[in-house]
Amino acid sequence: MRRILHVDLDAFFVEVCRQRYPELRKLELLVVGGRRDQRGVVQSASYGARKFGIHAGMPIGEAVRLCPQATFFQGSFVHYRDASHAVRAVLERFSPTVVMASLDEAYLDFAGMERLYPVSLLPIAEQLRNEIRRETSLDCSVGIGPNRMIAKLASDCAKPRGLMEVRAGWEEGFLAGLLLKALPGVGPVTAARWTELGLTEVHQVQGMQERELERLIGGDARALKLRAHGHGGSTLRADRLPRSMSRETTLSRDLGDPVELEAILSLLTARVAGQLRDEQLVARTVALKLRHDDFKTVTRRRTLETATDLDAELYGAARTLFREAFAEVRRRNRGVRLIGIAATNLGVAAEADLFEPAQRQRLRDLTVAVDKVREKYGFGAVTPGAALGARRRREQ
């Protein structure tokens, strides 16, 4: 019997900021994500601010318009990460299989633990919620179900600070009351398409034959039908390799100077390469992302002969891709709003290669030395040469 438990921290980013900055605690209207005057979107809003219609993903400017009296605060990733680790440590006492789906969400597998918890997992969920509260001062909601989808939907229903269990056999009844757009994987685009066809609620799908549904929405019918009846994945894989690793930045103002852009690209690449080495991974494919100032977003990628974790090799590919992609920016006579780099096609780094070409060995020695300096003095202690070009140009 599969039993999955989904833990979802309530207003996670807001609460972590409040813990770290006591002056934020008394503010009922708090919006975390970016500052008032910055380009950005809302990461999380306090429950008070949500009453004004503010929600995650909304542009900061719009949130300011809806609730000018709110406080806008930019939190720090390191604080979120540390809080997330603290929560995970509590969760790991309850199940050997804990998979963090993001900083503020986790799945726990309780399959095969019927002896310990024969009927309901609610008492365990309650204990878990109390221990998280006691040890991290964070509130959470917990959903329990026979698969990941049901567990997640149950925790959505339980928010905030609630518990909900949907036992095997009750999935259809539980889902019958939900909107299709509540299902994970049904986003704004799909929901709008189905609404046009008159499909908005899960019970409509439940009541249709698959053939009928297929005439309406085509090839997605089978998958939707299965989900509407409560089927979903019930296995958790904790030890998968990550699929990609990336850094991107929306510039504070649009840029048209390729030298400045290449300088930023070299820093972003150094960050990704550093993280690859940190996690002992190598990448075979490098992907560049450029967003033009009219929001047209372009990606270019290249697969290398050999996988690598070296700044110089990743940046070599990144710069080539950038020059190709930037030609289009020029042709369209636009500026660049965002630039980013991703390493994909990841693998586990091999043990030292005795037959590595001498040049590559020198690059590796250099990289190891740079990592040591950075570990001691911080990332900014070493700057890639490519990043200096722009500085020199500005000084001139």
Next chain:
DNA sequence: TCTGGGGTCCTAGGACCC
């Protein structure tokens, strides 16, 4: 109102191979 940053997964077409 003016649109972040970190990810995952899917699709479609083309090259290439047998």
Next chain:
DNA sequence: TCTGGGGTCCTAGGACCC
């Protein structure tokens, strides 16, 4: 002269999630 079918790898773009 016209033209299989299956499989893998690669690229670009897009939907979606938190």
